[in-house]
Amino acid sequence: MKHEDVVCPFCGCLCDDLEVTVEDGHIVGVKNACGISRSKFMSHGLNRVSAPTVEGKEASLEEAVRESVGILSGARRPLVYGLSSTECGAISKAVELAEATGGVLDNTSSVCHGPTILALQQVGESKATLGEIRNRADLIIFWGSNPTEAHLRHITRYSGTAKGMYVPEGRKGRRIIVVDVRETGTSKMADQFIKVEPNGDFELLEALRATVRGVALRAEAVAGVPMDQVRALAEVMKGARFGVVFFGLGLTQSEGRHMNIDAAVGLVAELNRHTKFLLTPMRGHYNVAGANAVTTWQTGYPYAVDFSRGYPRYNPGEYTSVDMLARGEADAALVLASDPASTFPVDAARGLAKIPVITLEQKITPTSMLSRVVIPVATAGIEAEGTAYRMDGVPIRLRKLVEPTEGVHSDEEVLGMILEGLKGGAEK
Amino acid sequence: MKELAIRNGYVFDPLNGVDGEKMDILLSGGRVVEKVKRGAEEIDASGMAVMPGGVDLHSHIAGSKINIGRLMRPEDHRRDQVPKGRVTRSGVGYSCPSTFVTGYRYAQMGYTTVMEAAMPPITARHVHEELADTPIIDKGAFTLMGNNYFTLKYVRDGDMEKLKAFVAWLLRATRGYAVKIVNPGGVENWKWGRNVHGLDGNVEDYGITPRQIISSLARVNEELGLPHTIHLHCNNLGVPGNYQTTIDTMDVAKTIKPRDERKTTIHVVHCQFNALAGNNWMNVRSGAPKIARYVNGNPHVTLDLGQVIFGDTTTMTGDGPWQFNLWNMTGNKWVNSDVEMEAGAGVVPYTFKPNNPANSVQWGIGIELALLVKDPWRVYMTTDHPNGGPFTHYPEVIAWLMSRKARTDAMNAMNKAVMKRTGLIDNYREYTFSEMAIATRAGTARALGLEGKGHLGQGADADAAVYRVNPTQWRPSQYKELEKAFSRAAYTVKAGEVVVKDGEVVATPTGATHWVNAKVPEDLEKEFIKDFEADFRKYYSVSLRNYPVEDAYLPAQRVHAAGGASP
Numbered sequence A: 001m002k003h004e005d006v007v008c009p010f011c012g013c014l015c016d017d018l019e020v021t022v023e024d025g026h027i028v029g030v031k032n033a034c035g036i037s038r039s040k041f042m043s044h045g046l047n048r049v050s051a052p053t054v055e056g057k058e059a060s061l062e063e064a065v066r067e068s069v070g071i072l073s074g075a076r077r078p079l080v081y082g083l084s085s086t087e088c089g090a091i092s093k094a095v096e097l098a099e100a101t102g103g104v105l106d107n108t109s110s111v112c113h114g115p116t117i118l119a120l121q122q123v124g125e126s127k128a129t130l131g132e133i134r135n136r137a138d139l140i141i142f143w144g145s146n147p148t149e150a151h152l153r154h155i156t157r158y159s160g161t162a163k164g165m166y167v168p169e170g171r172k173g174r175r176i177i178v179v180d181v182r183e184t185g186t187s188k189m190a191d192q193f194i195k196v197e198p199n200g201d202f203e204l205l206e207a208l209r210a211t212v213r214g215v216a217l218r219a220e221a222v223a224g225v226p227m228d229q230v231r232a233l234a235e236v237m238k239g240a241r242f243g244v245v246f247f248g249l250g251l252t253q254s255e256g257r258h259m260n261i262d263a264a265v266g267l268v269a270e271l272n273r274h275t276k277f278l279l280t281p282m283r284g285h286y287n288v289a290g291a292n293a294v295t296t297w298q299t300g301y302p303y304a305v306d307f308s309r310g311y312p313r314y315n316p317g318e319y320t321s322v323d324m325l326a327r328g329e330a331d332a333a334l335v336l337a338s339d340p341a342s343t344f345p346v347d348a349a350r351g352l353a354k355i356p357v358i359t360l361e362q363k364i365t366p367t368s369m370l371s372r373v374v375i376p377v378a379t380a381g382i383e384a385e386g387t388a389y390r391m392d393g394v395p396i397r398l399r400k401l402v403e404p405t406e407g408v409h410s411d412e413e414v415l416g417m418i419l420e421g422l423k424g425g426a427e428k
Numbered sequence B: 001m002k003e004l005a006i007r008n009g010y011v012f013d014p015l016n017g018v019d020g021e022k023m024d025i026l027l028s029g030g031r032v033v034e035k036v037k038r039g040a041e042e043i044d045a046s047g048m049a050v051m052p053g054g055v056d057l058h059s060h061i062a063g064s065k066i067n068i069g070r071l072m073r074p075e076d077h078r079r080d081q082v083p084k085g086r087v088t089r090s091g092v093g094y095s096c097p098s099t100f101v102t103g104y105r106y107a108q109m110g111y112t113t114v115m116e117a118a119m120p121p122i123t124a125r126h127v128h129e130e131l132a133d134t135p136i137i138d139k140g141a142f143t144l145m146g147n148n149y150f151t152l153k154y155v156r157d158g159d160m161e162k163l164k165a166f167v168a169w170l171l172r173a174t175r176g177y178a179v180k181i182v183n184p185g186g187v188e189n190w191k192w193g194r195n196v197h198g199l200d201g202n203v204e205d206y207g208i209t210p211r212q213i214i215s216s217l218a219r220v221n222e223e224l225g226l227p228h229t230i231h232l233h234c235n236n237l238g239v240p241g242n243y244q245t246t247i248d249t250m251d252v253a254k255t256i257k258p259r260d261e262r263k264t265t266i267h268v269v270h271c272q273f274n275a276l277a278g279n280n281w282m283n284v285r286s287g288a289p290k291i292a293r294y295v296n297g298n299p300h301v302t303l304d305l306g307q308v309i310f311g312d313t314t315t316m317t318g319d320g321p322w323q324f325n326l327w328n329m330t331g332n333k334w335v336n337s338d339v340e341m342e343a344g345a346g347v348v349p350y351t352f353k354p355n356n357p358a359n360s361v362q363w364g365i366g367i368e369l370a371l372l373v374k375d376p377w378r379v380y381m382t383t384d385h386p387n388g389g390p391f392t393h394y395p396e397v398i399a400w401l402m403s404r405k406a407r408t409d410a411m412n413a414m415n416k417a418v419m420k421r422t423g424l425i426d427n428y429r430e431y432t433f434s435e436m437a438i439a440t441r442a443g444t445a446r447a448l449g450l451e452g453k454g455h456l457g458q459g460a461d462a463d464a465a466v467y468r469v470n471p472t473q474w475r476p477s478q479y480k481e482l483e484k485a486f487s488r489a490a491y492t493v494k495a496g497e498v499v500v501k502d503g504e505v506v507a508t509p510t511g512a513t514h515w516v517n518a519k520v521p522e523d524l525e526k527e528f529i530k531d532f533e534a535d536f537r538k539y540y541s542v543s544l545r546n547y548p549v550e551d552a553y554l555p556a557q558r559v560h561a562a563g564g565a566s567p
Helices: A037-040 A061-074 A088-101 A114-123 A131-135 A201-211 A227-239 A258-271 A286-297 A321-326 A346-353 A411-427 B062-073 B099-108 B121-132 B149-157 B160-174 B188-191 B210-221 B243-252 B288-297 B319-330 B357-372 B390-401 B402-414 B433-448 B476-487 B522-539
Strands: A001-008 A018-023 A026-030 A078-081 A104-107 A124-128 A139-143 A175-180 A192-195 A240-245 A276-282 A334-335 A355-363 A372-376 A387-390 A395-398 B002-015 B018-028 B030-031 B041-044 B048-052 B052-061 B111-119 B138-144 B179-180 B232-233 B266-268 B301-304 B311-317 B334-339 B342-354 B464-467 B491-495 B497-501 B513-517 B555-562
Touching: A001 B342, A061 A088, A061 A372, A061 A411, A061 B497, A078 A088, A078 A321, A078 A355, A078 B390, A088 A334, A088 A387, A088 A411, A104 A286, A104 A321, A104 A355, A114 A258, A114 B062, A124 A131, A124 A258, A131 A276, A131 B052, A131 B288, A131 B319, A139 A227, A175 A227, A192 B018, A201 A227, A201 A258, A240 A258, A258 A276, A276 B497, A286 A387, A286 B062, A286 B099, A321 A346, A321 B464, A334 A411, A355 A411, A387 B121, A395 B121, A395 B390, B002 B433, B002 B464, B002 B491, B018 B433, B018 B513, B030 B288, B048 B052, B048 B149, B052 B433, B062 B311, B062 B334, B062 B342, B099 B111, B099 B390, B099 B491, B099 B497, B111 B121, B111 B491, B121 B138, B121 B160, B121 B513, B149 B210, B149 B522, B160 B522, B179 B210, B179 B301, B188 B342, B210 B232, B210 B243, B243 B266, B243 B288, B266 B319, B288 B301, B288 B357, B319 B334, B319 B342, B342 B357, B357 B390, B390 B402, B390 B433, B390 B476, B402 B476, B513 B522
Parallel strands: A078 A104, A078 A334, A124 A276, A124 B334, A139 A175, A139 A240, A175 A192, A240 A276, A334 A355, A355 A372, B002 B041, B002 B048, B052 B111, B111 B138, B138 B179, B138 B513, B179 B232, B232 B266, B266 B301, B513 B555
Antiparallel strands: A001 A018, A018 A026, A387 A395, B002 B018, B018 B030, B048 B464, B311 B342, B334 B342, B464 B491, B491 B497
């Protein structure tokens, strides 16, 4: 059976034009997908967690849930982390679970675009949905982001080469500029590459902003970029009919972090006094935007939320997972839809290894290997349905294409079971 | 079957001509009925005011815009933290409350139905996900259409039939309740960083005017027989002198023939922001008398206030260029969010200051509109939450409308411009309980065409509020008591169940989402879809198949028919 317009649950592009062929309950073909997406669909059955385990030993689902309830109800400062690669129903249950345990809730933004959110809370943001950019942008700047390797179909679907209402000629109708510390796949297809010194983004952004404001700077070069080039770039930006900056971790996770984004937002805001200009973060995980959205509408805050006082509190740097774990503050963790043991700094990963961890996973990962409880779950977007939010905030419904292995449930269902167990315990 | 009797209250049910009579309200199976069995649960409402559950027809409670507000304002949340309760979830309040808290706080004030005023079609799922997480109250959302590519295209082509098919299709696809228009043409121009100025300005790339967009949508709205009129945020919002644009805009809908039983053809939202006279923010004064004179002479218009509340709030509208202006005026943080093919939005925090002359005039304009429009059925109380201020301040607005002393005391504490540049000081009108019930439930329910809401007649939805104030003894000098009574309902009943008791939430049922199943003849539908699909495929960044909102997003739904057809 052929499924059309299938949504890809991999990156923040959330491409929704895939064609997936299913035979006898197995995916046998994928069309329109990028390499990563194809592999996600075709290999979703490989390396799976085969059964729930407790202390490394196979257990029934009931035993694993009971053990999880025990760990969470015995913990003084439990951490619920991950969320960004699952659907919104599961995220909603995770919020409820963190609230019920008086724990801390965090998602992967704390190690990717958290600084983007901090900047937004400081100064705002001027953004648009991706179709708006496809239809109108004649100037596209990739700053510290490299879609040719991280968001493979971004350039063809939404930005560089896509044809749009007011850019019918596609690539020829757009000027593409890459600002990065080294040449990348994206810079090779760009009209211009501007090499900025590592950790020099803030200075370069502020120099551009000053130049756009008409302030003459005396420097000869800023962050390794000659002042002539800075002035020329400022003119190009002002002269665009519709410009956009797509920025990635090169900006959020280099020196300056949220201050870099603050400067980028300020530059773009300033440009709006001359022309139309926007900026958009290149979100990585396919539903990290959804994790922020759900957590925000339910608690007021996008990540790093503490429920220990019975009401939500927010403090990145304190309630963020890396900090909680590195300080040895969390005494238990529930991880879903993420692999922090691989991606966290070593101090935080060590902190995770020292405490009882419950992991909801499809695959065997470094995190699942150090967990006390592992519960296999269905893959959202392949074996379970639900909502995901694209990097620009557009919500799309993920489809269920095949049945999960018997006895395997969705993240939302498993979290629901743990939550029921916790409530049952509280009532006794 | 759950039954409930609200006994001996002074009942205000203006749609059924009941004005403070002492009577029993009997509820069974989620409806108002004639009789209940012995042993039904009883509420002793003696000495208290009983009204239908409140109906808010314009509030921003769900979707990407309010969620941007929540996201960008942790400092706002910190002032109003809400702990988890026995039956309630935790959250935050003030200007951008979390979804759970939104439901609780409306119910605590005796409100049982609230309409989200601006839903961008492509993010409709987001609106519905949040509405599903908003407990207790019934709700609905108005679909943004005034700057939609297809609207502009069909207006340009003069193709009213396809426009009609499009409006019907989009309401169904987004599960929307009404046609919302925000700064028609201006938001489209903003996509190039510009605006339109007035009704006859040029909408770039289309060569049409806001006037054409409004009249076309108003006509199509009535031909489809939608329950509510067009719901319009006028051009030139926030521009001193704009009262003239507002009057001209109202006049555009004058010759439109309304659907059968309705007499109105246009609802002008948060009119305070569009009732400014003077030529700049230094000499701004009230345009309310001129607008009221027009409204009093023209029965096709309804409006809501958008009352200003002093203090810090978060402004959010679908009017991107206006929010850009506000950012330029205030220098506060600014989020702009353009939506492909359809709409836009902006969010800017703002503080209304009592010592600021312009803000005090704005405060006065809202109240003045409410007092000068003679027909209480056509002017409704809102703060355009959270633009004028958070909805939790409604009880203060009620006090200002029902007590001249309340507003005199308020005026004495603010800039004297309110005395000089509005006519408020010479206005002695005070709303009666009945008029207040019209402005907050009966009138709004009627304007929305929500037949089961806003009244307590046989068969009405069993939504009611009991307020701890004795209308036979209350005097306007006791406005503080009134405020208290309306802040914390003695009882709120939703679908026959007591959800609030003594101002505390005691149950959190799921409220229904209302939407309108509008239809056009099959041939027209086919012809439209062919044209629509081709453009959709070329210009949208999602597939058409993934665009309409699925049933899964509406855990409880109430479908309304258009044009008298069955839904």
